[in-house]
Amino acid sequence: MSLIKKYFPNLSVDQYSHFEQLKDLYQDWNLKINVVSRKDIDELYLRHVLHSLGIAKYISFKSGSKIMDVGTGGGFPGIPLAIMFPEIHFTLVDSIGKKIKVVQEVSKGLGLTNVTAIHSRVEDIDNTFDFIVSRAVAAMPTFVRWTKGKIAKKNNHDIRNGIIYLKGGDLTEELADFPKAEITNLSDYFEEEFYETKKVVYLPVKVRG
Numbered sequence: 001m002s003l004i005k006k007y008f009p010n011l012s013v014d015q016y017s018h019f020e021q022l023k024d025l026y027q028d029w030n031l032k033i034n035v036v037s038r039k040d041i042d043e044l045y046l047r048h049v050l051h052s053l054g055i056a057k058y059i060s061f062k063s064g065s066k067i068m069d070v071g072t073g074g075g076f077p078g079i080p081l082a083i084m085f086p087e088i089h090f091t092l093v094d095s096i097g098k099k100i101k102v103v104q105e106v107s108k109g110l111g112l113t114n115v116t117a118i119h120s121r122v123e124d125i126d127n128t129f130d131f132i133v134s135r136a137v138a139a140m141p142t143f144v145r146w147t148k149g150k151i152a153k154k155n156n157h158d159i160r161n162g163i164i165y166l167k168g169g170d171l172t173e174e175l176a177d178f179p180k181a182e183i184t185n186l187s188d189y190f191e192e193e194f195y196e197t198k199k200v201v202y203l204p205v206k207v208r209g
């Protein structure tokens with residue numbers, strides 16, 4: 001929890017309280033439905049919560065925007081981002097029902113009113129969003145195909161709407177067909193060794209013409 005305070009020192013009492021409650025909620029739910037490995041539960045804040053918040057260091061979502069987290073699993077990065085941006089609506093989607101159950105219970109446990117958790121493959125989601133966020137779901141070409149047409153054309157941010165993806169390692173090959181992709185090292189924001197190879201990839205939506 002001290003990690004959250006270290007990198008986000010100006011949050012509200014409610015936000016800190018929500019982040020603090022995550023540990024117990026995930027510990028309890030993980031006993032019933034395994035969504036986070038045991039080792040990772042011990043390092044929940046380093047490996048999951050702060051990692052998710054790498055997106056909040058990259059971009060401050062504007063009030064009223066709509067964000068979808070694709071393949072959210074147990075709620076990452078969507079739940080930490082929903083705590084960080086209470087004015088933004090987050091749609092968390094996963095194709096495995098029991099993972100969505102955990103997301104719903106964690107969200108309910110915290111009393112979050114800005115989260116909708118949907119059990120679906122992302123290909124079947126019909127809405128559009130300002131940004132689509134994700135971590136560890138599919139290689140970029142597949143991900144772009146799955147999310148095609150789901151990013152709104154009207155931009156409300158300084159950067160164009162698009163995909164913001166948490167990725168690691170060497171991305172040269174994976175991003176070869178995406179010359180517009182921008183890579184930011186999470187080690188620019190966070191000094192812990194875990195972040196040495198971690199990145200945020202931003203891919204603006206393609207506009208025709």
Ligand SMILES: C[S@@+](CC[C@H](N)C(=O)[O-])C[C@H]1O[C@@H](n2cnc3c(N)ncnc32)[C@H](O)[C@@H]1O
Nearest residue numbers: 071072073076094095096120121122135136137
């Ligand atoms: C490795 S897990 C990552 C979970 C979470 N994003 C995280 O980083 O902790 C990948 C998740 O993507 C989900 N997934 C895979 N393909 C999907 C699709 N087409 N639509 C929705 N969810 C999908 C899986 O069910 C799984 O929960």
